Amino acid sequence: MSHDFPILKKGSFYFIKDGENYLIMEDKTKRGLTVKERSIDDKLNVEAEKGMIHDMDGIGHWVPIRWFFPKKQYDLGQVLEHAEAMEKKYNELRELTCPDDDD
């Protein structure tokens, strides 16, 4: 189970964990979502565990929950780049929906 692996790095919206053969990046906003399949994530081109989120119309959308970066191909710095990009995206979303009154 990925939650048993040591955390190498964490942000507001992500964990990077030290798996046996993989560096595992987790999206914290998808916590609790049931894993329905493990397949290649087209965007990051690595395997990911995916779940489904239903929108207002009931339509289900596949979303990655955690990505498995093979240690043979990726080091922590490379995974961190993806994690920080995700962090930036969520921070921008938060700004959009909950703007800071001081700004």
Add this chain to the structure above:
Amino acid sequence: MAYVHPEVLVDTEWVSKNPPNDNRKLVEVDYDPENGYRKGHIKGASLIWWKRDINDPIARDIVNKEQFQELMAKNGIKPDTEVIMYGDFNNWFAAFSFWVFKYFGHENIKIMNGGRKKWELENREYTTEEPQIDKTSYTAKEPDEQLREYLDGVKKALDDNNIVMVDVRSPKEFTGEITAPPEYPMEHAQRGGHIPGANNIPWATAVNDADGTFKSAEELKQIYESKGITSDKNVICYCRIGERSSHSWFVLKYLLGYPNVSNYDGSWTEWGNMIKNPIEK
């Protein structure tokens, strides 16, 4: 012991041998048609999309009489048509539609036991071809308000010993640990918990886990009676948005034959959002 109204159920084998015709329509009712009907459905089935077709497009409400009539006409259904329903998500939304059809007085409806889940487990055939349907003319009856409960009625029920409430949500929703699973971010409420005095009998206790079919009448009777849900009481079922509770409403009303069962379709997304509503955890 048999179901009190066995005529409201058909099995997958029966559906495979009795295709739709002028007097029998097959309808798939989906919450998520993109991952259901549109990927494949039983030959001859038309689609009822719960969100689009069963709900008012603006207000939070089910369709009104005129909208229901238009839906029937579009699906080639006449007042005396036999309608066979099945769907995704363990038939929750098929059961909700069954409830709406009954609310507007359509008599001859059946549910395919086990829904898409059982059909797929049996490796039965699907098609992506949509049927050509001739539009009909349909006049619905006035709504049967005995089948539906509203916020005010539920509030009055809090002080009435003859009314029992069945909360069919999961134990975690009942205790308020969660308001909705993460899969349904649009279905949360401001508060977690349950309506005071409600009994937690999750919808899933009424079905066989292996194939989604309903449990036997003996098993169902034992499940509900052991929690004080007996046929001499007025029963109100609720869940989060009223779909799982219509599944339990169907079980109590038709499989066990309880005379007075209603569905509170406002459910927790109404109760848990209202100011000053009492809540138990």
